[in-house]
Amino acid sequence: MKEERDRFITEYMGQCWHDYDIDKPINTYSLEAYICKKCKGFILGNNDxxxxxxxxxxxxxxxxxxNMADIVAKFDEASFKGSEAGINNRDMFADAVYTRLKDRK
Ligand SMILES: [Zn+2]
Structure with missing residues (x-):
């Protein structure tokens, strides 16, 4: 889990890092959803x-x-597809963005 990284980036992007009771899902059809205590939104979970x-x-x-152009340029969009190599590349890109944002603080 890279929750701290994902929370930091999500909030930097101006979005809500949802606060909800994971023990109290609202079952709708086949989905488990939640109501966020902060934005009152109907959500499925936080960004991963x-x-x-x-x-x-x-x-x-x-x-x-x-200020992310150099990071974006280092990655090939096609490399983010798929479940195996794609996961690693997505993870590396998120790490690079996180490092950049932290350094700027
Ligand atoms: Zn929220």
Whole structure:
């Protein structure tokens, strides 16, 4: 788990790092969902930037940041696809973004 990294990046992106009771899911159809105590949103969980779906949000955001251009340029978008090499590359990219943001603080 890279929760601290994912929380830091999520909040830097201006999004809510959801606060919810993991023990109290609301069962809807086949999904377990939660209500966030902070934004009151109906959520499935927090960002995990090693997943393809959440990673897309980070990648799109990072491409818009001028100070991330050198990091973005080091990675090939196609390398983020898939479950094996893709996970490693997504993880490495999130680490690079996290390091950059921490250094700027
Ligand atoms: Zn929230």
């Amino acid at each position: 930037f090693t997943t393809e779906e959440d990673f897309q949000r980070l990648w799109i955001w990072a491409k818009e940041q001028k």
